[in-house]
Amino acid sequence: MQKTSANALIPTSHLLGSGTATCSGCGALADIRLFYEILGEKTIFVNAAGCMTLLTVYPFTPFRGSWIYTAMASAPAGAQGVRDALDLLLAKGRLGKEEDLQVVVLTGDGSAYGMGLSSTSGAMERGLDFIYICYDNEGYGNTGHQFSAATPHGASTATSRGMTGFPGYKKDLFSIWAAHNPTYLATVSGADPLDMVRKIKKAKDLRGPRMFIALAPCPTGWHFDASQTVKIGKLAVQTGIWPLKEYVNGKVEHTRIVTKKRPVDEYLKMQGRFSHLFEPRRNEKVLDEIQTRVNDYWKNVEEGE
Amino acid sequence: MENELTHEKRVLQGNEAIVEGALAAGCRFYAGYPITPASEIAELMSIKLPAIGGTFIQMEDEIASMGAIIGASLAGVKSLTATSGPGFSLMQENLGFACIAEVPCVLVNVMRGGPSTGLPTSPAQGDVMQARWGTHGDHPIIVLAASSVKDCFEITVQAFNLSEKYRIPVIVLSDEVVAHTRETIVLPKLEKIEVVERIRPSVPPEWYIPYEDNSRGVPAMANMGSGYRHHVTGLVHDPKGFPTQRPDEVDAFIRRQYRKITNGFYEIQMSKTLMMEDAEIAVIAYGSVSRSALHAIKSARSNGIKAGLLQLITLFPFHKKAVDAVLRQCRSVLVPEMNMGQLVREVKRVNLSSKVFKYNRVDGQFITPDEIYDQLLRM
Numbered sequence: 250m251q252k253t254s255a256n257a258l259i260p261t262s263h264l265l266g267s268g269t270a271t272c273s274g275c276g277a278l279a280d281i282r283l284f285y286e287i288l289g290e291k292t293i294f295v296n297a298a299g300c301m302t303l304l305t306v307y308p309f310t311p312f313r314g315s316w317i318y319t320a321m322a323s324a325p326a327g328a329q330g331v332r333d334a335l336d337l338l339l340a341k342g343r344l345g346k347e348e349d350l351q352v353v354v355l356t357g358d359g360s361a362y363g364m365g366l367s368s369t370s371g372a373m374e375r376g377l378d379f380i381y382i383c384y385d386n387e388g389y390g391n392t393g394h395q396f397s398a399a400t401p402h403g404a405s406t407a408t409s410r411g412m413t414g415f416p417g418y419k420k421d422l423f424s425i426w427a428a429h430n431p432t433y434l435a436t437v438s439g440a441d442p443l444d445m446v447r448k449i450k451k452a453k454d455l456r457g458p459r460m461f462i463a464l465a466p467c468p469t470g471w472h473f474d475a476s477q478t479v480k481i482g483k484l485a486v487q488t489g490i491w492p493l494k495e496y497v498n499g500k501v502e503h504t505r506i507v508t509k510k511r512p513v514d515e516y517l518k519m520q521g522r523f524s525h526l527f528e529p530r531r532n533e534k535v536l537d538e539i540q541t542r543v544n545d546y547w548k549n550v551e552e553g554e
Numbered sequence: 555m556e557n558e559l560t561h562e563k564r565v566l567q568g569n570e571a572i573v574e575g576a577l578a579a580g581c582r583f584y585a586g587y588p589i590t591p592a593s594e595i596a597e598l599m600s601i602k603l604p605a606i607g608g609t610f611i612q613m614e615d616e617i618a619s620m621g622a623i624i625g626a627s628l629a630g631v632k633s634l635t636a637t638s639g640p641g642f643s644l645m646q647e648n649l650g651f652a653c654i655a656e657v658p659c660v661l662v663n664v665m666r667g668g669p670s671t672g673l674p675t676s677p678a679q680g681d682v683m684q685a686r687w688g689t690h691g692d693h694p695i696i697v698l699a700a701s702s703v704k705d706c707f708e709i710t711v712q713a714f715n716l717s718e719k720y721r722i723p724v725i726v727l728s729d730e731v732v733a734h735t736r737e738t739i740v741l742p743k744l745e746k747i748e749v750v751e752r753i754r755p756s757v758p759p760e761w762y763i764p765y766e767d768n769s770r771g772v773p774a775m776a777n778m779g780s781g782y783r784h785h786v787t788g789l790v791h792d793p794k795g796f797p798t799q800r801p802d803e804v805d806a807f808i809r810r811q812y813r814k815i816t817n818g819f820y821e822i823q824m825s826k827t828l829m830m831e832d833a834e835i836a837v838i839a840y841g842s843v844s845r846s847a848l849h850a851i852k853s854a855r856s857n858g859i860k861a862g863l864l865q866l867i868t869l870f871p872f873h874k875k876a877v878d879a880v881l882r883q884c885r886s887v888l889v890p891e892m893n894m895g896q897l898v899r900e901v902k903r904v905n906l907s908s909k910v911f912k913y914n915r916v917d918g919q920f921i922t923p924d925e926i927y928d929q930l931l932r933m
Contacts, residue, residue, distance in 0.1 A: 298640075298671055302671075318671070320640065320670070321615070321640070322615060322644075359588075363614040363615060364587075364614050364615035366614075389588040391590075392588040392589060392590050392593050393588070393590070393593050393597070395588040395593065395596065395597070395612065396612060398614065407588075407593070407597045407600075408588070408596055408597055408600040408610070408612050409600065410600065410601055411604070
């Protein structure tokens with residue numbers, strides 16, 4: 250039986266092995282720990298190349314179950330094969346019902362927002378019964394933090410080092426995935442475990458595509474002290490930059506509405522990747538734009554609800 | 555365009571020298587996708603290209619990267635992409651398109667151990683045959699191998715020149731050792747570097763036939779949007795650029811592509827020989843391994859063994875002439891490679907009766923001079 254804390258929600262067990270090869274303060278690892286705690290040992294992870302590929306370095310793995318690594322663009326396709334084979338074995342009675350596994354795709358934002366999108370779209374279109382966890386550290390962390398389609402406007406990365414940082418805007422993956430009408434879809438943050446646990450538990454009992462986009466503050470790529478991961482994760486929600494929401498039965502609902510939002514400056518200032526917006530002088534234009542976009546987003550939310 | 559950085563003594567790594575070489579050769583467009591050990595090329599391009607009015611673009615994957623450089627080249631801008639094993643695999647289909655449509659472009663593959671994700675990031679030379687035959691169908695292609703930082707600069711310039719002159723994609727093979735080794739390099743002044751531009755049509759637009767044969771077999775290439783009708787297709791096409799299945803046209807089309815490269819063997823096939831004058835045994839090597847080989851033959855010479863080195867710069871079209879000369883002169887030849895033996899087969903094919911030994915490492919480790927020297931002692 251799983252041990253639970255006083256509020257009876259957040260697991261206090263530690264199913265995921267310790268001592269992984271991730272950087273200290275890795276936000277993605279915090280996300281995955283909670284997922285693994287709730288989904289349990291009877292899971293098979295299908296991974297696309299990324300930071301979390303490094304979780305397993307011979308002869309150690311933090312997982313108690315199996316792990317498949319696929320090409321960067323095809324983790325959901327790999328999951329399709331695994332799920333179909335399991336179903337086949339179940340149907341033939343060669344695998345007992347209690348031996349069935351939850352198929353979990355685990356990729357970073359590089360794969361989820363970019364080159365893996367077509368494969369994910371295909372899996373959702375076919376109604377594949379799987380869970381997709383995208384740990385979103387807003388760049389290609391594993392290759393030296395170049396920008397990805399998930400990189401926020403203005404952030405400095407290895408391939409966007411100019412005075413104004415990344416010129417593009419973070420892709421709205423949530424809406425793209427929602428347009429496929431999956432069984433369940435949510436954004437989560439490891440810094441808000443209550444919200445996260447509730448969503449994972451909800452998804453666990455459903456069937457069909459269940460999609461998660463998990464914010465993963467990255468000390469190495471975002472340039473902040475490893476002790477600040479949780480604080481940054483919280484600020485992302487409190488400033489309104491990372492909306493916590495879910496999509497069920499064709500409707501989007503926000504699960505945390507912060508009434509008194511903090512200014513985005515507080516979140517941005519803590520990260521080296523935005524320091525060029527503050528030093529040597531404040532870049533009012535970019536900062537205003539970021540704040541305005543956040544304000545507009547929440548204005549739309551309020552008007553819609 | 556003057557680049558003030560390109561005429562001084564500097565300490566660069568191989569990847570950085572490739573960027574310098576590309577810019578010196580007139581490259582103004584880069585599209586790529588992050589991958590170790592090639593990412594530095596993209597990172598440096600992201601800073602340098604915008605500063606001189608060029609375009610750096612990071613694409614969503616390597617398929618798109620290759621697509622983008624083909625588009626840029628058709629529009630008239632010299633373009634480059636760089637990747638490593640897994641990305642190189644993804645580029646193969648578009649690479650074939652660049653071959654059939656005769657689009658000049660340069661693709662750098664910084665080899666790491668494979669297949670799949672393989673060994674990120676240990677050196678290897680396992681992509682040699684993929685560079686030659688990775689994309690499907692009969693096609694000629696030019697593959698060059700860099701062995702040092704200086705090579706990276708010079709070979710990248712050569713790659714662009716050959717690509718432009720023969721309207722063909724050129725692959726530069728580097729490896730993790732070459733890519734990340736830092737060496738002193740004296741970058742030549744820009745005006746001292748020979749830069750070749752593709753031949754553009756000299757006839758009025760209404761007379762222009764995009765794939766018209768000529769004595770060189772290289773049709774003149776108009777920039778898209780310059781008034782010349784330009785229909786570019788991945789289907790086998792007739793001289794006007796439109797799809798054809800007529801056997802005579804198809805045959806002529808494929809054979810012209812081979813002919814244009816055969817005509818250029820004299821300058822496309824590049825190699826270096828060292829201490830070959832009186833050599834009795836020889837090493838044939840390429841890429842970073844040729845540097846170890848050089849050390850090994852020097853040791854051999856100092857111990858009275860008459861050894862020589864043939865360093866292949868052009869891997870494909872395979873330099874049969876140079877290899878044949880070595881095989882005729884020497885009683886035996888060693889081909890050390892960081893793969894299970896890919897180019898050694900080409901060497902053996904040149905003269906099946908000659909004694910060709912191979913020495914291979916596939917453990918992600920570099921072949922050292924001592925290892926090659928030990929092999930030389932056995933020959």
